[in-house]
Amino acid sequence: MTSELSLHHPRYVRSNRYDPMWVTQNQMGPNALWLTESLTEVLSLAPGMKVLDLGCGKAMSSIFLAKEFGVHVWAADLWISAADNQERIVEAEVEHLVTAVDAEAHTLAFEHGFFDAIVSVDAYQYFGTADLYLGYLVDFLAEGGRLGAVVPALKTELGDEVPTTLAPFWEWEFCCWHNPAWWTHHWAKTGKVAVDHADLIDDGWRDWLQFNDFIAPHVEGWWIDEVATTHNMLEADRGENIGFTRILATKN
Ligand SMILES: C[S@@+](CC[C@H](N)C(=O)[O-])C[C@H]1O[C@@H](n2cnc3c(N)ncnc32)[C@H](O)[C@@H]1O
Numbered sequence: 001m002t003s004e005l006s007l008h009h010p011r012y013v014r015s016n017r018y019d020p021m022w023v024t025q026n027q028m029g030p031n032a033l034w035l036t037e038s039l040t041e042v043l044s045l046a047p048g049m050k051v052l053d054l055g056c057g058k059a060m061s062s063i064f065l066a067k068e069f070g071v072h073v074w075a076a077d078l079w080i081s082a083a084d085n086q087e088r089i090v091e092a093e094v095e096h097l098v099t100a101v102d103a104e105a106h107t108l109a110f111e112h113g114f115f116d117a118i119v120s121v122d123a124y125q126y127f128g129t130a131d132l133y134l135g136y137l138v139d140f141l142a143e144g145g146r147l148g149a150v151v152p153a154l155k156t157e158l159g160d161e162v163p164t165t166l167a168p169f170w171e172w173e174f175c176c177w178h179n180p181a182w183w184t185h186h187w188a189k190t191g192k193v194a195v196d197h198a199d200l201i202d203d204g205w206r207d208w209l210q211f212n213d214f215i216a217p218h219v220e221g222w223w224i225d226e227v228a229t230t231h232n233m234l235e236a237d238r239g240e241n242i243g244f245t246r247i248l249a250t251k252n
Pocket residue numbers: 026027028029030031032054055056057058059060061076077078079080103104105106120121122123126127
């Protein structure tokens with residue numbers, strides 16, 4: 001279908017304004033702009049706010065937040081260097097709003113209470129599933145600061161067996177994909193935050209498939225196999241198990 005080979009999305013009107021090839025060239029999985037825009041549906045942002053984008057990858061989400069909301073963003077990532085991201089930030093003409101930093105999520109070099117919001121898009125699952133991590137991270141938020149994440153989800157928590165439809169595609173790291181109820185409990189049990197919002201993004205799997213199929217003709221190297229496998233997995237599953245959890249909390 002033509003619509004599946006476009007990056008136009010009726011829900012994500014802000015994302016529609018970005019060059020699809022820029023999004024394709026800087027992708028690291030699902031569409032970071034769509035996931036970020038979904039978070040901003042529930043997270044209020046205002047010009048001048050200080051936002052940490054943790055696990056920003058190639059900083060598309062950071063650039064998006066700066067352009068769309070006028071917030072100051074610290075674009076922090078482990079695998080992608082700050083120097084690499086700085087080039088993209090300058091090209092996007094938001095260097096007055098976005099600061100690229102080399103960062104490891106457990107050794108952040110910021111002052112406590114510095115940020116009004118911390119966001120993480122398709123990244124928090126890599127470092128945030130340990131019980132004690134949230135308590136470490138919220139120290140970097142101001143009082144009443146917000147913590148928001150969008151992450152891949154298994155709609156039903158993994159039991160002893162991998163769901164049958166996913167078995168041919170399963171990678172052990174998918175065990176960090178959790179549903180909204182799991183994340184809500186994981187965060188709330190610390191007593192450090194109040195969870196304001198936790199849900200599955202409607203038809204998130206369709207969005208992932210649409211994006212995956214759009215980028216497929218343009219990727220190179222190991223991404224060719226990656227997008228083929230992702231396509232087959234999402235088509236086989238058709239949303240039975242896979243989605244995205246969106247979660248937002250306020251620091252107590
Ligand atoms: C799948 S990529 C997503 C990147 C980007 N948010 C996006 O959606 O395009 C996951 C990102 O998490 C980052 N990450 C993983 N573990 C991390 C850690 N311990 N500290 C900081 N970043 C981490 C990686 O560097 C990587 O860029």
